[in-house]
Amino acid sequence: MVTTLYVNQESALPELEITYAPPFGSAKDPVNMIGYAAFNILEGISSNVQWHELERELERGKILLDVRNPDEFLRGHFQNSVNIPLEELHSNLDELDLNQEYIVSCQSGLRSYIAERLLRQNGFNVQNLDGAYGLYSTVTNKLLEC
Template sequence: MAFRIPKAVTPQALSEQMKQGESLNLLDVREPVEWAEGHIEGARHIPLSQLMERYGELDPAQEVIIMCRSGSRSGLACELLHEKGYKVVNMTGGLNVWTGRLVRD
């Protein structure tokens, strides 16, 4: 049986939540070169390849909205964190379909 993430959010819905001023816990699991090209302001960056070593940096009491380029790696990250007891939400479609502003550090 395939693993099912309990929650998902579209980029459009996430953008709306941000416009409403909601306090959100965002995690971008793309690689550093992708992050440098632009990311959502306020997101934390932990590449998927480092997630199992660094997941302790996240607060298990807070819901984490996870994103990547297309929604595939973030889905895997959701599965990994869900198994560790984290509350996770996958941003479906990823940054490929994000229409909001991106920032560069």
């Protein structure tokens, strides 16, 4: 059976009702999660930088803020990045300059999204590196600092 879905609104994917069967799928369907992420970008709630744009954005003076824990950071990180683990970010906001633009990264994107939201709510100009360190290091095949 083939079902065709016609989407007339940007918010259709997050609201799409998908049958849930625990042995075969997750409670949070990837289709809905993609819809939420796209909606956040369309509504300006989140602003992303793609892996191929990172170098140019850093050359423009933005600072890369890595919110992974110290052990992850020591296994490999971006050159000249600043490491403040997500768990410590709120208590270390005074270390950051409100006039500086930041790009946040973690391992896969979840923690950097949370960091982006926290920083935005505190008045910072910040973007999230889409796919984070994991995607960047895989696609570029670059040896990042250890």
